[in-house]
Amino acid sequence: MNYQAIRYDVSDYILTLTLNRPEQLNSFTVEMANELEHAFRRASDDDEVRVIVVTGAGRAFCAGMDLTKEGNVFGLDESQQPTLADMNGRLHDEAIIAGVRDTGGRVTLAIYDCKKPVIAAINGAAVGIGATMTLAMDIRLASEKARIGFVFGKIGIVPEACSSWFLPRIVGISQALEWVYSADILDPAEALRGRLVKAVYAPEELLNEAYKLARKFSENRSPVAVAFARQMMYRNTAQAHPIEAHKIDSLAMFYTSIGDGKEGVQSFLDKRLPEFAGKASQMPAFYPWWDQDKK
Secondary structure, eight states, rough: OOSEEEEEETTTTTEEEEEEOOGGGGBBOHHHHHHHHHHHHHHTTTTSSSSSEEEEETTTEEEBBTTTSSTTOOOOTOOOOOOOOHHSSSTTSSSHHHTTSSSSHHHHHHHHOSOOOOOEEESSSSEHHHGGGGGGEEEEEETTEEEEEOOGGGTHHHHHHHHHHHHHHHHHHHHHHHHHHHEEOOOOOHHTTTSSSSSOGGGHHHHHHHHHHHHHHHOOOOOHHHHHHHHHHHHHSSSHHHHHHHHHHHHHHHHHHTTTTHHHHHHHHSSSSHHHHHTTTTTTTTTTHHHHOOO
């Protein structure tokens, strides 16, 4: 795909995904949604990528959906009358994908499925989808100039991009509801107090701090073990009983112990840095286990 609304730049195993509509404050479009979904799925199997940093070009991160489009600004087909049965049985039909499914949700699901750690470097306004897309990212860092808002109530719509799943898990149900009900714009201090962001930095320091974190996550780390750990944390926490985590932990431990784990143990005994050979594009056969459950 030839990207128009984003940039895809890889250096030293770090992918920088830049939302790239600076004159429109990186406002979100269906085109941007399609490109982001493609980019995250591409990066998931790109062995030149070990960590992803997401930021915005210019002075904004993403100022929300581009509301200047004629017709349904969210790109939805108003001739349809979708039901829950449609969502359960026809989710991957082209008519449902293009005309019913929330575009932000398609992006966050691609982030959720990704095998690589994802860091949000929120450099400016992050409103609506600009805020909710970051919830599927593992860590959020904010510039002192960042402004974050779950502002859906102000225009009569609901939180999207799977945020009703992610936001309460990050900040707790009470804080999530307060921010959604109030639709306030949060300054970085409030976002930090609510544990939405890990840290706040001066604008000129933000990307460097994100890259420091990215290197910490990627250098001398097994891409296979990292991919397992990311998916195990997200998926196992949603299980009803820890026995379900035990099943996956056991299989993941088995396969990593006979793969990069052997090198990891030997490097520890030799008092040297490990040289891991595993690739996230070549995971053990039982991955992805959640797809096997459907068969």
